[in-house]
Amino acid sequence: MALLHNRVSQEELKMRLMEESEHRTTISFYHYFFIEDPQAFRDELYRNLDGLKVFGRIYVAHEGINAQISVPDSGFDTLKSYLYSIGPLDGLRLNIAVDDDGKSFWVLKIKVREKIVADGIEDPDFDMRNKGRYVNAEEFNTLTSDPNTIVIDMRNHYEFEVGHFERAIEVPSDTFREQLPMAVDMMQENKDKNIIMYCTGGIRCEKASAFMLHKGFKNVFHLEGGIINYANIVREKGLPNKFKGKNFVFDNRLGERISEEVIAKCHQCGEPADTHTNCANEGCHLLFIQCAQCAAKYEGCCSQACQETIHLPEEAQKELRKGIMKGQHVFNKSRSRLRPLIQRD
Numbered sequence: 001m002a003l004l005h006n007r008v009s010q011e012e013l014k015m016r017l018m019e020e021s022e023h024r025t026t027i028s029f030y031h032y033f034f035i036e037d038p039q040a041f042r043d044e045l046y047r048n049l050d051g052l053k054v055f056g057r058i059y060v061a062h063e064g065i066n067a068q069i070s071v072p073d074s075g076f077d078t079l080k081s082y083l084y085s086i087g088p089l090d091g092l093r094l095n096i097a098v099d100d101d102g103k104s105f106w107v108l109k110i111k112v113r114e115k116i117v118a119d120g121i122e123d124p125d126f127d128m129r130n131k132g133r134y135v136n137a138e139e140f141n142t143l144t145s146d147p148n149t150i151v152i153d154m155r156n157h158y159e160f161e162v163g164h165f166e167r168a169i170e171v172p173s174d175t176f177r178e179q180l181p182m183a184v185d186m187m188q189e190n191k192d193k194n195i196i197m198y199c200t201g202g203i204r205c206e207k208a209s210a211f212m213l214h215k216g217f218k219n220v221f222h223l224e225g226g227i228i229n230y231a232n233i234v235r236e237k238g239l240p241n242k243f244k245g246k247n248f249v250f251d252n253r254l255g256e257r258i259s260e261e262v263i264a265k266c267h268q269c270g271e272p273a274d275t276h277t278n279c280a281n282e283g284c285h286l287l288f289i290q291c292a293q294c295a296a297k298y299e300g301c302c303s304q305a306c307q308e309t310i311h312l313p314e315e316a317q318k319e320l321r322k323g324i325m326k327g328q329h330v331f332n333k334s335r336s337r338l339r340p341l342i343q344r345d
Contacts (some may be wrong), residue, residue, distance in 0.1 A: 016106070024055075024070040024102035026251065027079075028095045028228060030116065030203040032064040032128045033088040038112045046110050054078050055105035057250075059113045063091075063128065066116035066203055068251055070105050095201050095228040096249065099256035106252075117203050120177030121211065132209025132220035135196060137233035140223050141242060147193040152183055154208045155248070158287065162255060162264045162274040163227075165198065165243030176204055183208060184215045191217055198223035198230075201248060231258045246274045254287075266291035268298065281306035283321035 005056040024218035035041050042060045048067070049058075056069025071079045084090045090278060097104070144167060153160050153168045160170045171179040171186065187195060187329040195217060197205040202225050209222040223230060227247045234241045234258050244265040246255040266289055280300035288302050300305040309317060 022074060024072055025076055026070045026097035026104040028068045028201045029092055030066040031092055035060065035062055038062055038167045042110050042112050048082055050108055055081065055108050056108040059108065059116045061113045061116045064098045064116050070102060093225055095225055096232060097256060098228060098231045098258060104251035104253055117207060118177055119180060119207055124215050128207065128210050130210055130213055131206055132213060132222045134224040135221045136224050137230045137239055140196065140230065141240060143194055143196060144242060149196060150190055152195060154179060154197050154199045154204045159248040159249055162260060163243060163247050166242045166244065180208060180211050189239045194219045194221065196221045196223065198226060200226050201228050202226040264289055266294055268294040279306050281308065281309045283317060
């Protein structure tokens with residue numbers, strides 16, 4: 001029987017990826033539909049995708065599937081045919097990455113979760129089938145030109161920081177579950193207006209649109225396929241591009257350029273920059289924006305303290321890591337400065 005999970009080291013897998021001669025295509029997709037036995041669905045999916053040399057991260061739950069993957073170019077059509085052979089996924093929209101070097105993932109991980117996107121919704125009357133209306137790229141451009149339309153970004157603060165649509169309103173939080181009630185509260189005075197919600201690939205804004213309707217809003221829309229699909233369509237059709245900057249993505253690339261504008265700043269020196277990186281100190285691993293000059297100056301670290309740490313013997317670094325602060329290590333622009341996250345006794 002084939003193994004249904006990976007047992008090769010991350011270092012070995014990364015090396016194999018870099019040695020591949022065939023280009024890979026990075027794809028994302030999701031679909032809300034009922035899965036009676038998520039574990040059985042997950043195992044069957046793993047068998048088939050592993051055979052196609054697919055890498056990536058996939059979540060499966062009773063409410064559906066959420067995937068970000070890469071596949072060798074020669075296997076794209078076979079992958080598409082397999083996915084379409086699964087009844088509820090027939091005709092599924094596959095979002096092709098905009099700015100892609102094919103090195104986005106190096107291992108296949110498929111996990112069963114309670115939900116495919118954590119939302120904090122516990123109301124048993126909430127129904128994903130009652131969702132906002134899709135708008136395509138052209139409709140989005142038209143509606144967002146109307147002063148009676150409000151555009152809401154349903155991504156995290158660090159995603160919004162490097163790129164967003166013109167006139168978009170940020171819902172300032174670290175998690176989607178926090179954003180949903182915040183968006184409802186923020187829009188209470190605008191229930192008579194058109195509300196368009198968007199996110200990276202569509203999964204969060206689709207659920208957010210359903211939540212807004214559940215809370216009594218009427219004219220709710222969401223961008224079909226999110227930023228990724230929008231960027232591809234405006235390029236194909238020569239439409240005006242209303243997205244400025246970079247689209248943050250949750251893979252090894254950490255971003256894909258949608259327009260040439262750099263709207264963010266380096267978190268260390270304040271110069272224009274929009275390249276996210278993780279601190280080179282494994283005991284910190286903070287996600288933050290760093291310009292090329294600061295990357296060289298601090299050797300990829302978020303602070304001088306972390307820079308000093310990476311030059312310590314490995315055993316000393318392991319000892320320091322025993323006391324690190326747990327949780328989400330993401331730079332928040334409300335902080336006054338970067339600081340190392342290692343907690344020393």
